[in-house]
Amino acid sequence: MLFDTHAHLNAEQFDEDRDQVIMRAKENGVSTIVNIGFNRETIPTCIELAEKYDFIYAVVGWHPQDAISMKEEDLDWLEELSKHPKVVGLGEMGLDYYWDTSPRDVQAEVFRKQIRLARKVNMPIIIHDRDAHQDIITILKEEKAEEVGGIMHCYSGSYEMAEIALGMNFYISFGGPLTFKNAKRPKEVAAKIPLDRLLIETDCPYLTPHPFRGKRNESGYVKYVAEEMANIHGLSFEEMSKITNENARRLFNI
Ligand code: NI
Numbered sequence: 562m563l564f565d566t567h568a569h570l571n572a573e574q575f576d577e578d579r580d581q582v583i584m585r586a587k588e589n590g591v592s593t594i595v596n597i598g599f600n601r602e603t604i605p606t607c608i609e610l611a612e613k614y615d616f617i618y619a620v621v622g623w624h625p626q627d628a629i630s631m632k633e634e635d636l637d638w639l640e641e642l643s644k645h646p647k648v649v650g651l652g653e654m655g656l657d658y659y660w661d662t663s664p665r666d667v668q669a670e671v672f673r674k675q676i677r678l679a680r681k682v683n684m685p686i687i688i689h690d691r692d693a694h695q696d697i698i699t700i701l702k703e704e705k706a707e708e709v710g711g712i713m714h715c716y717s718g719s720y721e722m723a724e725i726a727l728g729m730n731f732y733i734s735f736g737g738p739l740t741f742k743n744a745k746r747p748k749e750v751a752a753k754i755p756l757d758r759l760l761i762e763t764d765c766p767y768l769t770p771h772p773f774r775g776k777r778n779e780s781g782y783v784k785y786v787a788e789e790m791a792n793i794h795g796l797s798f799e800e801m802s803k804i805t806n807e808n809a810r811r812l813f814n815i
Contacts, residue, residue, distance in 0.1 A: 562590065562592050562802050562803055562806045563589070563590050563591045563592060563761075563783050563784055563787055563802050563805075563806065564591070564592065564593045564594075564595075564760075564761070564783075564805060564806040564809040564810070565586070565591055565593070565594045565595070565761070565762055565763050565765075565780045565783040566595050566712060566714075566734055566760045566761065566762045566809050567595060567597055567653075567687065567712070567714050567715070567734065567736070567762035567763065567764050568594050568595065568596050568597065568762070568763055568764070568765050568780050569596065569597055569599075569603070569764070569765060569766065569767070570582065570583065570594070570596050570610055570617070570765070570780065571596060571598055571603045571606035571607045571610060572603070572765075572766050574766040574777055575766065575779075579610075582779045582780070582781075583610075583614060583617070583780070585779065585781045586779065586780035586781040586783075587616075588781070589780075589781030589782075589783075589784055590784060590802070591616075591780050591781060591783060591784075592616060592806065593616050593617075593618070593806070593809065593810075593815070594614075594616060594617045594618070594780050595617075595618045595619070595620055595649065595650070595809070595813065596610055596611065596617055596618070596619055596620070597619075597620045597621075597622075597652065597653055597687065598619060598620070598621045598622075599621075599622060599623065599624035599627065599652075599653055600623060600624060600627040600630060601630065601635065604621050604638075604642070607619045607620075607621060608621070608642065608645065608647070608648075611645075611647035611648070612647065617647075618647050618648075618649045618813065618815060619645070619647050619648045619649070620648070620649060620650040620651065620652050620653070620687055621639055621642050621643075621648060621651060621652075622639065622651045622652040622653055622654045622675055622686075622687070623635065623639075623654060623671055623675060624653055624654070624657075624689060625654065625655050625656050625657040625663060625668040625671070625672065625689060625691075626657050626660055626662045626663060627662075627663070628663035628667050628668045628670075628671035628672075629662070629663040629664065629667055631671050636674055636675075636678060639651065639675070639678060640678055640681070640682060643678075643682040643684055644682075648684075649684070649685075649813040649814065649815060650679075650684050650685045650686060650687055650711065650712075650813060651675055651678065651679045651682075651684050651685075651686050651687070652675070652686050652687025652688065652689070652711070652712075652714075653687040653688065653689040653714060654671070654672050654675040654676070654686060654687065654688065654689065655668075655672055655688045655689035655690050655691075655693070655697055656668050656669065656672060656689075656690060656691070656693035656696055656697055656700075657689060657691040657692075657693065658691060658692040658693045658696075659691040659692045660691070669696070669700060672700055673700060673703075673704055676700070676701070676704040676705075676706050676709075677704060679706075679709045679711075680704075680705065680706075680708050680709055683709060684709060685709055685710055685711035685712065685812055685813065686706065686709060686710075686711035686712075687711055687712050687714050688701075688711060688712065688713050688714055688731070689714060690713065690714075690717075690718065694718045694719075694722050698722060698725055698726075701726075701729055702729070706729055706731075707728075707729035707730050709730075710729065710730030710731055710732070710812070711730075711731055711732070711812075712731065712732050712733075712734050712760060712812070713726050713731050713732070713733050713734060714734050714736075714762065714764070715734065715735070715736040715738070715762065715764050715768060716733045716734060716735055716747070716750070717738070717747065718750075719746075719750065720749070720750045720753050723750060723753075723754060727754075727755070727758055731758075732758045732759070732760050732808060732809075732812055733750075733751075733754045733758055733759060733760065734759075734760035734761065734762045735747060735751050735759075735760070735761060735762070735786060735790065736761070736762045736763055736764045736768050736770070736786060737763065737764070737768040737769050737770035737771075737774070737778060737782070737785070737786060738768060738770075739751060739770075739786055739789050739790065739793075740770040740771040740774075740785050740786060740788075740789045741770075741771055741774065742771070748789075748793055751790060751793050751794075752793050752794065756794065756804055757804075757808060758808065759790065759794075759804065759805055759808060760805055760808055760809055760812075761783055761786045761787050761790060761805045762783065762786070763778050763779065763780055763782055763783045763786070764778065765777070765778035765779045765780055765782070766778050766779070769782065770782050770785040770786055770789075771785065772785075773785075784798075787801050787802050787805065788801075790805070
């Protein structure tokens with residue numbers, strides 16, 4: 562009963578063996594996958610996969626790295642897609658000050674527009690935050706993101722910031738980096754997150770967990786994140802799988 566809340570099975574890294582990867586996820590106990598399309602190129606495949614597989618759902622949005630490419634009609638497109646029965650949220654959206662591939666003011670504007678859209682269509686949002694913690698919180702507050710809530714994806718911030726996000730109806734999701742031996746802070750933060758707000762994810766093909774670190778990630782590896790999270794909270798693997806699965810279903814309403 563594992564729920565991978567953040568996958569990019571639409572990425573070109575899976576072009577050769579996408580269906581096998583999806584089948585392997587099932588064999589590894591993954592019962593639901595939320596796949597994220599994050600620009601004009603990746604969204605159509607994301608929708609196709611959600612239509613092809615009953616246990617795959619779609620989230621669509623504009624990644625901050627691609628913010629510069631978003632046009633007004635793309636926002637209308639996202640609104641149209643939000644009515645699709647397998648689309649369960651909007652994102653990933655946010656700010657990326659590490660790569661800085663779009664100007665920061667453009668990133669902020671595209672982020673704000675998507676939060677407004679999410680409030681309009683009443684859907685949870687998936688937040689991408691790379692080295693932009695303070696500005697993320699400011700924008701979430703100013704745009705009243707607490708009305709829809711969502712996920713702080715692959716969370717890497719402090720517990721103090723997590724508390725603010727929890728107060729705005731967000732869930733906190735952890736991925737492969739949680740399993741790294743030197744990941745002291747993520748483990749400490751994860752230990753303090755209330756069980757009913759915890760989620761797990763892969764962000765595949767990126768951020769591969771131990772013991773496959775450095776290789777291509779895939780949804781089936783979410784079990785390593787679940788194992789680590791179970792250890793951190795002193796629960797069994799089955800209990801942690803059940804809790805994070807229920808949390809994700811509640812959030813995405815599936
Ligand atoms: Ni992602």
